[in-house]
Structure formats: C-alpha cells, structure tokens
Amino acid sequence: MFYRIIVLFSAIVLYGPFFSTHAQNRSKLPKDVQNAARKCNPNPDPLYVRSRVLDELANILNDSIPEYSKGVSRGFYTDDESGIGFFVVDLMNPSNKNLTLQDCVDFINGHVYHVAPPDLYYSLSHLVMLENGKLKVFRSVNCPSRGDRLEDAINYISAKLSHDQQRAEIIDRIRNYRKYGFYGSLHHAVSICKDWK
Numbered sequence: 001m002f003y004r005i006i007v008l009f010s011a012i013v014l015y016g017p018f019f020s021t022h023a024q025n026r027s028k029l030p031k032d033v034q035n036a037a038r039k040c041n042p043n044p045d046p047l048y049v050r051s052r053v054l055d056e057l058a059n060i061l062n063d064s065i066p067e068y069s070k071g072v073s074r075g076f077y078t079d080d081e082s083g084i085g086f087f088v089v090d091l092m093n094p095s096n097k098n099l100t101l102q103d104c105v106d107f108i109n110g111h112v113y114h115v116a117p118p119d120l121y122y123s124l125s126h127l128v129m130l131e132n133g134k135l136k137v138f139r140s141v142n143c144p145s146r147g148d149r150l151e152d153a154i155n156y157i158s159a160k161l162s163h164d165q166q167r168a169e170i171i172d173r174i175r176n177y178r179k180y181g182f183y184g185s186l187h188h189a190v191s192i193c194k195d196w197k
Helices: 002-018 031-036 050-064 150-160 167-175
Strands: 077-079 082-084 087-090 112-116 126-131 134-138
Touching (some): 050 082, 050 112, 050 126, 050 134, 134 150, 150 167
Antiparallel strands (some): 077 082, 087 112
16 A cells, blocks of 8 residues: 555656646746647648647546546646646657656557546546547446446457558557557546446
8 A cells, every 4th residue: 555655656747747736837837848849840641730639538538527627626637748637648659658747649641649637536537549530439448337348349449440551460459559548546436437437
C-alpha cells in the first residue's frame, strides 16, 4: 500500500500539469512550461488540424463522461496543441502521443488512437480511427453498459487494415489498448463504470 501511495505521489509530481485541475491554473505556471505545449510543428497530414481534432475529442469525452464536468468545472478541453484532462496515444505508432503538455501528437489518416482521461475514476477509453478527414469513434470500450464493444471496434478496424502488413501487431495493441496510457486516481471509488473491464 505504501508503495502505491509513493507511485501515485510521484506520478502527480511528474505529470501534475497534465491533470485538468492543475491545468486550469496554467497561467500561474512559469513561462517556459506554458510555452512547452505550443512548440508543435504543424500536423503532417493536411486532412487534420491538430487543434480541431483535439477540440472534437474533448467534446466527445464531455458527451461520454458528463460526470467529469461536475468535478472539474471546465470538463475536458484543449489548450492549443494539448488535450487537458485526457491523453491521446497512436496505437499504430505508440511513440506518437499526447501524455504530457510537452508532447505533440500527430493525427494521421488511417491511424487508430486510444483517448481517455488519466484519472482512473473517469477513465473510459475511446478508440478513434481517422478516416478521410472524419473520426470514427468507439466510445467507452472498457465499460460495456455505457459504450461500444471492444470486439466491434476490433472487427471494424481489422477490416480497414486488411492490406496492412502490420495488421496483427496493430490489432494486438488495440486489444491491449489500456497498456498505452497513463493512469492514476485520487478517488476512493474504483470507477464511474459499474461493469469495468
């Protein structure tokens, strides 16, 4: 138990700016930390503007997890090039991610992303595939009573990747999507999901 508290404390110290309650007071952060998130290169795929995709993801999360805005007044939102209150990991290239304010995730057509709040209590995972400028979203795949089934997402994405030589590896990452993210919790309850998977 003591070890878990130390790990959680360390995570909060290291990734504290990532959590939205801290991010809402961002103007009090030193200038070099404030500007770190604003140094992203333009998104390499012209079909997607990073700030617009992040705004759309924040809106999807606010719709899927309305309880979050009861605890954090602004809910999920973005700050130019970063998601606030949620992370984004490209499951086709896990090094392409937005876990901290310093990360710049690139949105690439045909790629699949794991999007979720890092707070375990609210952490309902969404799988998002980018298709010709649009987002195909599978909501709350780890909470069947509130969202879509993981198997439906896997079947859909697998069919779309039928000619991809790395399909098996990508589908394995999708099946194990929770390994690609950062989680912690300050809540006593386990999750807002009653049938957590």
